[in-house]
Amino acid sequence: MKVLYVTGYKAFEFGIFKNDHEAVPFIKKAIRGRLETLVEDGLEWVIISGQLGTELWAAEVILEMKEENEQLHLGIITPYLNQEEGWNETNQDFYRTLISQADYTDAIYKKNYEGPYQLKAKNQFMVQKSDGMLIVYDTEREGSPKFALSEAQKRKEKDGYPIFSITFDDLQQAAEEDRWAE
Incomplete structure (x- = not known):
């Protein structure tokens, strides 16, 4: 896999309204854990649409990881100008x-x-231009990522498009690992 589309809940869908919220480091830790494995397997590009929340926190993680992984690149492809x-x-x-x-x-x-047609086109474009998806989403807590996931599932049925997910249980585990490390 060379290109990964990362998406997930918007900040407000987590109930987070500031980037220094105590949950953000755990979300970023979970994202980083998944990305590190994919980078070892040859991941070169992560693309996001630049939404507040999961996508921009993932961008921060990628920028940190780029320091040790020169082959890793970040693409931000917005659905429209001035979002x-x-x-x-x-x-x-x-x-x-x-x-x-x-x-x-x-x-x-x-x-x-x-x-909204621009957002629908964004989901289609990002799935078509990537080799897989990492999504922070839990099917038991519906939110805006369901639309991107739906596009990814259509492609998965066609050609086996890989979808990696981070659920609320995964985020809880990241938080607990941090507490045990203290």
Whole structure:
């Protein structure tokens, strides 16, 4: 696998409204654990759409991992231009910092938000352009990642597209491992 699409819950779907929330390090630890194995197996690119939450925390993890893994690259491909426009200033600064450090950035639609069709097209595009998906999602707690997962499942049925998931149990385990290490 050369290209992995990483997605998952948005920050507010976790009930997280600040990047220094106590749960964020555990989410990032779980993402990193999955990515390290894939990097050992030849992963070269991680692509995200730049959503607040899982995707931007994954971007932080990738940027940290790039220090030890020169073959690893980060692509941020947004569904449309200026997706951060409605965000608060702190989140905009966080986003723009990560965008500036990405190896590749682009927008699927070269215009601002017009409608949900852009988000649907984003899910299709990201699944088509990747060799697999890592999703932070638990089917027992529905949320916006269900749409990306649905696209990935369609492709999995066609050609065996791999889908790796991180569930709430996995996140709980990451938190407990940290407590035992103290």
